[in-house]
Amino acid sequence: MIEARSGHERLRELFAGQIENVFYSELGLADPELIAYLTSLLSRFVHIDAIFQPVALDDRRVDGVVRLLRRLHGHVGPANTRRVRAVHRYVGDFTLFWAGLYPEAVRMQGRIRGATGDALIDYMGCGKRSYLEAANLSHHKGDIPPRALLQRLSTHFELCAEGLSMVRKLWRPRQVRFLPTTQHAPSLNGL
Numbered sequence: 001m002i003e004a005r006s007g008h009e010r011l012r013e014l015f016a017g018q019i020e021n022v023f024y025s026e027l028g029l030a031d032p033e034l035i036a037y038l039t040s041l042l043s044r045f046v047h048i049d050a051i052f053q054p055v056a057l058d059d060r061r062v063d064g065v066v067r068l069l070r071r072l073h074g075h076v077g078p079a080n081t082r083r084v085r086a087v088h089r090y091v092g093d094f095t096l097f098w099a100g101l102y103p104e105a106v107r108m109q110g111r112i113r114g115a116t117g118d119a120l121i122d123y124m125g126c127g128k129r130s131y132l133e134a135a136n137l138s139h140h141k142g143d144i145p146p147r148a149l150l151q152r153l154s155t156h157f158e159l160c161a162e163g164l165s166m167v168r169k170l171w172r173p174r175q176v177r178f179l180p181t182t183q184h185a186p187s188l189n190g191l
Contacts, residue, residue, distance in 0.1 A: 012043045015167075022166045027159060033149055038160065042167075045097050081137055088134035089145070092153060095127030100164025128157040 016039040023029045023038075098106050106123050131154035138147035153160065 008043070008046075011046065012039060015039045015042045018167045018170050019163070022163050022170075026166060027163050029156065029159060029163070031152065034152055034156070034160070037145060037149060037153070038164070041093055041097060042164075045093070081139070085134050085137035085143075088130040088137065089150065092127045092131035092134060092150075092157075095123045095130065096153070096157065096160055096164070099123045099127060100161035101168050103161075103165065124158060124161065127161075128154045131157065 016035070019038050019042070020035050023031070023035055131150050135147045135150035135154065138150060
């Protein structure tokens with residue numbers, strides 16, 4: 001019996017295969033937990049609402065990394081550790097998504113949204129620091145994602161961004177070349 005799968009499930013399977021192929025074969029990074037995380041990231045951020053979702057700090061929508069980090073400073077403290085961790089993780093995800101899949105959009109920030117301050121930050125450095133900060137705020141054994149994964153995302157941030165860029169290239173339509181009609185495939189009659 002054939003199982004009916006939703007479009008989201010099929011898209012997730014496509015992302016999983018592409019990410020696994022690029023990271024294992026092209027980049028030599030065989031880390032199933034990291035591959036699963038990146039698959040989940042792409043699957044979540046396929047929906048524009050998830051990219052610019054309200055964050056756990058004050059339920060305001062994301063309007064730039066700099067503004068989000070500024071809002072974060074007013075919430076630092078032991079009572080807000082989980083929230084602050086979630087925001088740092090989100091900043092890591094947000095910057096990895098844009099730096100990996102749409103680096104040209106990050107470069108254009110200065111012309112389009114210079115007022116937000118995002119044009120002035122180093123997306124790669126900001127993402128690395130945010131994942132590391134989220135890892136440092138992981139004090140519970142059951143934290144998801146686990147501390148070690150967040151540390152690896154920080155350590156391999158540039159490689160992950162490069163891998164996501166390679167995955168994006170797989171999405172481009174391929175040109176199919178046809179032989180001119182005067183040429184024919186070799187005949188198999190003599191076999």
